[in-house]
Structures are given as structure tokens and as C-alpha cells.
Amino acid sequence: MLFVVVNNQWAISVPRSAQTGTKTLAQKGIAAGIPAIQVDGNDILAVRWAADAALKRARAGKGATLIEAVTYRLSDHTTADDASRYRDDAEVEAAWKREPMIRTRNFLIKQGHWSDEQEEAHKAECSKQVEQAVANYLDTPVQPTSAMFDYMYAELPEDLAAQRDQAIEEHGA
């Protein structure tokens, strides 16, 4: 078993420091009696290295590992949230400098493994995939009324079957 804690620093408006008295979330592994490691969650190579080591341990039958990947919630919690009510712009700006995608790109370009052309092509491809996923979602028909009932039990009890019939009668199949 591999536990990955994505520590993005904020639970809506409450900062990590107010969530627990420990210095790190990796320390929680001590109470569970398992090795734990804190990595820079915005460093894709560090995360890969930590995960590889932990998986190797697990696959060798040596037990679980906890990885705390330290990152940052750059966006609002939801579309209904307004993070400017409770955190400083300066903090968010600083976090953007550690944004993992930009960091990885800069690293790859420096290493000669990536170019602006590839980046543009990749972005276009990603946009296409996202647009397609949105289109697929919007095209997904609403489930039939019976779907409210169909997955409640292996076998639908009689009284629930009667409720299903009533719902179908009111709202259609």
C-alpha cells in the first residue's frame, strides 16, 4: 500500500498550519508505524523517485509507505469560492513560481528534450482532448429514472420496486 498525501496547503479557507500541530503531514506515518517521506510535490522527478522507491518496497513485501507531496492550491476551492477573502495575493503569486508544469517545461527545454513548437502542439492536443471530454459529458443523456433504484441492492426489495414504479410514473422512464 502506498499512501499519497497531496498537501495543497488549504482546506477552503483554513491553512495547513491550523489543521494539525505537527510540522509535517509525513509525520503522521510515525503513529501508523510506517516509513514516511516528504517530497516537493511540484517536482515531478522527485515525486517519481519517491513513488518508485515506495512501490519497490511494497512489491518486495516490506509494507506501506506514506508520501507527503507538498504542493499548493493555486485556484479557488470551487467556483463558489473566493480565495481572495482569506489569503494574500503575494502568497499565490509566489506559489505560481513553483507551478509544476512550467517548472518541468523549463527543465526539459534546458536539457534539450522539449521545444516551444512541441509545447504548442502538445497544448493544442490537450485543449482538443479537454474540449472533446466536455462535449462527451454534455452529450451524455440523463440516466433513466430507474437508475436511482437499480444500484441500491443486488435485488430490489418489493417496497423499493413500488417506489421505482411510482417515480417512473411521475417522471417517465
Added chain:
Amino acid sequence: MSDQSKTMTLVDGVTNALAWEMANDESVICLGEDVGVNGGVFRATAGLQERFGKMRVIDTPLAENMIAGLSIGMAAEGLKPVAEIQFMGFIYPTIDQMVCHAARLRHRTRGRLTCPMVLRAPFGGGIHAPEHHSESTEALFAHIPGLKVVIPSSPARAYGLLLAAIRDPDPVVFLEPKRIYRLNKEEVMDDGEELPLDVCYVLRDGTDVTLVSWGASIKETLEAADALEEQGISAEVIDLATIKPIDMETILESVGRTGRCVIVHEAAKTCGVGAEIAAGLAEHGMNALLAPLVRVTGYDTVMPLFRMEKRYLPTTKRILAAVHQTMEAA
């Protein structure tokens, strides 16, 4: 603060009641996730931390079991905590604390320790929320000896009932119908006047059938009563308001006159609070009933996601059909 009439929504009723009581009773403490700096995800505690400080409006860690446990400890030592659980779908970790400690502290200690706390939570569906954000499980708490359960359905009742809940010497679960948080506005006197926790409210007089409901379903129930009036059927509408204790006297008196009863609630049907009312009518009002009562409720299913939720929620159409059923039965 001077007594004054304010235009309030239901959620304003909550905020104003909290502000009034915090200003007038230093032992009242608000706590919960995001209730402080952020003012609550539904803005129910907006402005309270600014006004009363971080010692009295506390942003807690994301741990509902702890929020309830902390409140019980505060209450036992003389404070009056009002804890917010962000959505009723997150309330289940508190059940251990509420059932094993809050509900029985007075009894366990033969009255030496008490638990004057309020556990607030927005509840119910109809706001296009994701999973775990739409349930109505008031019956879970109503079933627990030692707890009281209150559900307001108007700004004035939110204000008056919350004040009463905070002042009550025992633990109260206060559930706020979020679908109607901002539906209606009304003038409410911000004067610290509480409402009783053991009476229901007759919202509309009628002679042919008694409709009993609570929470957001009051909206559809009142709409049904309007439609019934046009059909020549006079419906009395009762807002239960206090789910526990239930004011059966008012319901029995009403059904004694109308002879018919339809109970409307959003929660699942089986073992819902409607069943308790039906039992009360069977025990004490059997002779008054001219026809079998009918329950219009949510189904015994998981509350569906938002594209399906309208098919789950009791509709005006279903209430009308239930009334016709009971009118035609005898």
C-alpha cells in the same frame, strides 16, 4: 444593538440570531470549518469573527468528530458552543460524539454535567451539489434520546428558533434547509425574541385536509395548498419546525377538524419522521381520520446527483395526487 426590524433571508435569520446571542452572552462560541475568516461557505457566519474575534469564532481543522467533541467539552464546562458542520453529508463523523456523549452527558452524570450545545448544518437537496451535499437525515438524530432536532422554514423561524436552540440547556441539532436559504425575504424584528422549541406552526388554515411538512418542502406544500384552493379543496398547512419533540397536539387538533392528513418530507420514506407522525395519528387520532393518511417523501435511495435530483424531491404534483387520493378514499 438596538431592537430593529430587518429584511432577512433564512440564512440572514441564522446570522442575526448568532450575532444577537454572541453580543448578549459572552459564553456563546461559534466554531466549524471555514466559519471565521471566510464567514462560512453559505455565509451564515459572515462578519462574526471580525466582530467577536478569533477566540469566539473559531476556524477548526477539517475533522467533524473533533468539532462535536470540542463542543461537548466546552458545553460541559459552561460555554454555549454553536458548531457548524459544513454540509449534512459531513455530519456522520459527529454521530459517535453526539450519541455517545452529547445526548447522554446529563443522564450519565445525574445532572452534574450538561451539554447546552447546538450542532448546525445546512441540509437537503435542490442546489445542484455533488455527492454527500444534499441529504436529509434528520430522523437519525431525532431517534436519539437526549437530542432535540429543529428545522426552520422561514427567516423569522430561523432567527427565533436558533436563539431558542442556543439558550436551550440541552443539545440541539439545528438543520437549515439550504435550498430556501435565500428564497424569501421578510421583515424580522432583531430583538432577541426566541420562539418555542415544542410547537409547530399553522401556516395556513384549512378545513378539508391537513398537510404537514418541514424544511424546504414547505415551499411545494404551500404551492399545493394554493392549487388545491383553486380546486375547491381547503388545505391546512402545518410546519413541524421542531422535529423533536413533535407537537402532536397541534397536528391532532388540525386532523380532528379536517379528518385527512398528508405528510410531506424530503428525507427517505422508511423510518422517516413522517412515520412518527403517522404513528402518533394512529395512536391518538384514529377516530378522527376519515381516510388513510398519505406520505409524500423522498425515495429510499441515495440522493441522486443534480441532473436527477428533481425526480427525487417531492413535487407539488405528487402532493396534489396524494391529497386527491386521501379525498377520494372515503
